[in-house]
Amino acid sequence: MSLDALESARYSRHLLLSEIGAEGQQKLKAARVLIVGAGGLGSPAALYLAAAGIGRLGIIDGDRVDVSNLQRQVLFDTTDVGASKAERAAVRLRALNPLIEVRAHALELTAGNAAQIFADYDLVLDGSDRLTTRYLVNDACVLLGKALVSAAIHRFEGQAMSYVPSQSPCYRCLFSDASEGVVPNCATAGVLGVLPGLMGTLQATEAIKLITGIGTPLLGRLMTYDALSMRFSEFRFRRREDCAVCGAQPTITALHDKAAPEPGDPPLALRRYSGAELLELLRRSPWSLTLVDVREPYEFAAGHMPGSLHIPLGDLPRRMGELRERSGIVFICAAGVRSEHAATLAAAAGLTELAHLEGGLLGLAGAD
Ligand SMILES: [Zn+2]
Structure with missing residues (x-):
């Protein structure tokens, strides 16, 4: 696909880039x-x-x-x-x-x-x-x-x-x-x-x-x-051998509208604690848990659960190593969205025994 005079004029700033040039511009055109x-x-x-x-x-x-x-x-x-x-x-x-x-x-x-x-x-x-x-x-x-x-x-x-x-x-x-x-x-x-x-x-x-x-x-x-x-x-992150669509033995081989898991699907590796469940666990065996608060510093400063580790979600990928030796990790955020994201990132990084606080600290405030 060659370029005509109009195209050469319009895309001249691309053509000036040696990395793109006429050849690259022709690829864009195709x-x-x-x-x-x-x-x-x-x-x-x-x-x-x-x-x-x-x-x-x-x-x-x-x-x-x-x-x-x-x-x-x-x-x-x-x-x-x-x-x-x-x-x-x-x-x-x-x-x-x-x-x-x-x-x-x-x-x-x-x-x-x-x-x-x-x-x-x-x-x-x-x-x-x-x-x-x-x-x-x-x-x-x-x-x-x-x-x-x-x-x-x-x-x-x-x-x-x-x-x-x-x-x-x-x-x-x-x-x-x-x-x-x-x-x-x-x-x-x-x-x-x-x-x-x-x-x-x-x-x-x-x-x-x-x-x-x-x-x-x-x-x-x-x-x-x-x-x-x-x-x-x-x-x-790497390709997962057990990926449902691109893995070695895919379970998704045709397109379905409901691609995300449904309630009633097999249990997931990620645990979800309600506020009441987490408080009960903390009462019984506080030492078995690692609470990781993934909110922003200004949110953490305004109040957090005692003993929780603070790693803002954006920092988690580079600070994942800090969690490798920990057990019973429970991610916590304000509403339960970032904490689930954090747990998914940690699972992809190979960490196990992960949980998050469903509904977040806002939900916890309503629990007793
Ligand atoms: Zn995949």
């Missing part, structure tokens, strides 16, 4: 990228990938623009409220770069339509805010052999990772255990508007690197970002 979710993450990712000259850009989103989206979903403006996100996004992206093909998929991604939609793309950028969709996208990419750049945001914190078939571990290797409702989305937990701007731009960067083959992508590395402390951290 690339077919699907963005799942035209939301906070999808907005900046789509704008930058369209500007970068991705040959075919697909946007899948079944929602309509709501006024509360405008705080962070920069693809849209006030006149778009009520319109289809996928359709409006396509109009905006075609205006930005008429030299590329933009496809709008104004529907929800499901297990039933994923294979058909993914077939027209080589790389998927996941910007969905639903956990079940995140697992569906991961499983579809593993089963269909597509590269994936995944990201998630929560309040002031973001995380990102990439996946390349047969080269890297998948999202499920890292987060094998999760259930809908445990991790709140932006609508229930709130989010700093600029946070998805940064994380979505990181996803676009990863996509461009994977397509052009430059740099070191986030393969087997979970990058986390904390906007409050303005700190990036990195957590390395």
Whole structure:
């Protein structure tokens, strides 16, 4: 795919980079990228990938623009409220770069339509805010052999990772255990508007690197970002032999809508204590437990359980070694979201006998 005069002019700042040049720009032109979710993450990712000259850009989103989206979903403006996100996004992206093909998929991604939609793309950028969709996208990419750049945001914190078939571990290797409702989305937990701007731009960067083959992508590395402390951290992880979708004997060999475990599924390695259960354990055998408070320093300073170790979630990956010799680890946070995340990270790092306080300290305040 050679570049014509219009393209050479438009992409001249890429052509000046020896790492990209005409060859890299031609790879971008030949690339077919699907963005799942035209939301906070999808907005900046789509704008930058369209500007970068991705040959075919697909946007899948079944929602309509709501006024509360405008705080962070920069693809849209006030006149778009009520319109289809996928359709409006396509109009905006075609205006930005008429030299590329933009496809709008104004529907929800499901297990039933994923294979058909993914077939027209080589790389998927996941910007969905639903956990079940995140697992569906991961499983579809593993089963269909597509590269994936995944990201998630929560309040002031973001995380990102990439996946390349047969080269890297998948999202499920890292987060094998999760259930809908445990991790709140932006609508229930709130989010700093600029946070998805940064994380979505990181996803676009990863996509461009994977397509052009430059740099070191986030393969087997979970990058986390904390906007409050303005700190990036990195957590390395490996492919799990027992991963349900990319492992040696996968149990997921076809796509299902309910990719996250259901109540009644086999018991998980991670224990969940209610406030009352934890207080009872502390009364009986306080020495058998290691309480690890993963909240931010200002929260810890405002009050914490006696004897608890303080490791903010963002610091956990690099401080995991401090927990290796400990037993009976119970992660604690305010509401039980970060503590479950911490336990999942610890499990992926090979720690065992993990638990977290369900409902967090806020729930504990109500227990007796
Ligand atoms: Zn896996």
